[in-house]
Amino acid sequence: MSGIPRPGRPGFLALELDGDGAHPAAWRHARHAPDELLNGARIRSTALAAESAGFHVATFADGPVSSGRDVAGRLNALQRAAFAGPVTSSIVLVPEVDTVYTEPFHVATQLASLDYVSGGRAGWLVAASGSAEEAAAVGRSFVDGAALVHEAAASVEVSRRLWDSWEDDAVIRDVATGRYLDVDKLHYVDFETPSDFAGPGYSVKGPSIIPRPPQGQLPVVAQAGLLPSDADVVLVSAPTPSLLAAELAEVRRAIAGGGAVVGGGPTLAGGAAVVAELDVVLDSRGQSASARLAELDAFTPWSSSRARFVGTAAELVDFLAELLAVADGVRLHPAVLDVELEELAQLVLPELRRRGVLKPVAQGTFRELLGLDRPVSRYGQVGASAGLGAAAGAAVVGSEN
Incomplete structure (x- = not known):
């Protein structure tokens, strides 16, 4: 892996906690x-086991489950x-939430x-379902391709605006004045989908019904290509372990180059973390x-x-150390959660820590894990639009003229 840009710092590990494991027959070998x-x-129990093992992040997959003979x-x-x-x-919690069939405000x-x-x-694993079957199940028109990218981008933009719609000090709780x-x-977000939007158009006025989140903006996680310029974490996949290393290197070079287009691929956010899928x-x-695996x-x-790794814990340690020399993190998808998590906790994570390639586990925010500052609300900056109080006052003045 020589010649590949390296992060030069310890990385983090994420674990997918969906169901009994990533293999469709995992339920047959579950220990419960x-x-x-x-x-x-x-x-x-699974969340605590992942945290106790030393994982930094837990993800939770979602979406319609296969209608086959396995878990439904x-x-x-x-x-x-x-x-x-x-x-x-301490463990970061990142659920997968669809952007196509779920209302952005909610x-x-x-x-x-x-x-x-x-x-x-908390974080957000952005998904955009491109299945006609799923569209029919929820009674919505089917969109795919570039339209999915547009829908995902719109949903993320609405969410980011809503998270900013309350300034950090909007809640004053002044008992003396009753305010x-x-x-x-508090600020209106005034979002409308563009005229060329493929799905049903919508508008969101705002503000949110919830004060600004503790992180200000939750980190957004997405597969490479889904949110080319608006993801804080980019998930990188490849069909084989050897191709995964090469793909990570290409994405890493793109980010190191300031987000330039590489090999005809999408423009990447310049500060995004790169995470391998395995x-x-x-x-x-x-x-x-x-x-x-043959039995399953x-x-x-x-x-x-x-990419799929099949082998011993010691071999996995070596491979993860190689990946973490290129990527900021790796997300593991265990074939059978109960089985793989036991081996990972006892044999893999301790050795990776001994080698110094993993970040220490700390009770901090997801943004802190990623090395991201807490952003100021866009509406609280100098020159931003007036708050609801000023807007209401302007409406009253206008009605009197």
């Missing part, structure tokens, strides 16, 4: 009763993350709520990883667009 998958105790139901990702918030103390307020209940440990809010520090199958309790695939073959 079937009826425990969808209860709060399971959410609590899941709890909402945002609700799972919100449940995990008060029972954890997305923004629910994510802001998650940031509050987690103490600033709870300084209405001059499926993981490990040796466990005397059974080789390849034998375990005999029930239901595993199809994934991500």
Whole structure:
């Protein structure tokens, strides 16, 4: 991997906590009763296990589940993350939330709520469903391609404006005067979709119904290409481990070059963190990883667009160390959550820490983990639009003339 730009600092690890694991037959090897998958105790135990193992971030996948013969139901990702918030103390919680079939105002307020209940440990994994089946299920017109990118960008822009619509000191709680809010520090966002918007157009007036989140702006996580210029974290996938290293190098060069277009690809946000996506199958309790994978695939073959590591914990340590020399972080998708998490906690993360390639676990915000400053509200800056109080006053004056 010589000649590849290197971050030059320790990285972080994220773990996907959806269901029983990334493999569709994972439920057959889960170490819990079937009826425990969808209860709060399971959410609590997996989140705490990931935190105890030393993972920096937990992600929660969402969306319609396969209609095949395997698991056919899941709890909402945002609700799972919100449940995990008060029972954890250091791990960052990043639910996947769709931008096409979910109202942007509700997305923004629910994510802001998650940031509050987690103490600033929230992020947003942006998704944009391009499935005609999913569109029909929710009674919406089907969009794909560039239209999906536009819908995702619009939803993120609305959310960012709503998070800024309350200035940080808008809540004054002045008992003497009976004023709870300084209405001059609440702002309309006045968003309207452009005329060439492919999906149903909408407008959002604002302000939000929730004060500005603890982080100001929640970090936005997206697959490379979905939010070319507005993601704080870019997820990079490739079909094989060797191609993953090359893809990471290309993305890293693009960001190091100030976000320039590389190889005909999209323009990348200049300050975005680069995170590798990796499926993981490990040796466990005397059974080789390849034998375990063959056993799982005999029930239901595993199809994934991500690179897949199959091997020992020691081999994974070496590979992750290589990836973290190029990427800011790696998100692991365990084949069977209960099995892989045990091996990762006992054999992989401790050795990575010994080698000094992982950031220390700290009780901070997601922005702090990424090295991002807390931004000032765009509406609180000099020259920004007047607050609701001033707007109301202007309306009264106008009505008298």
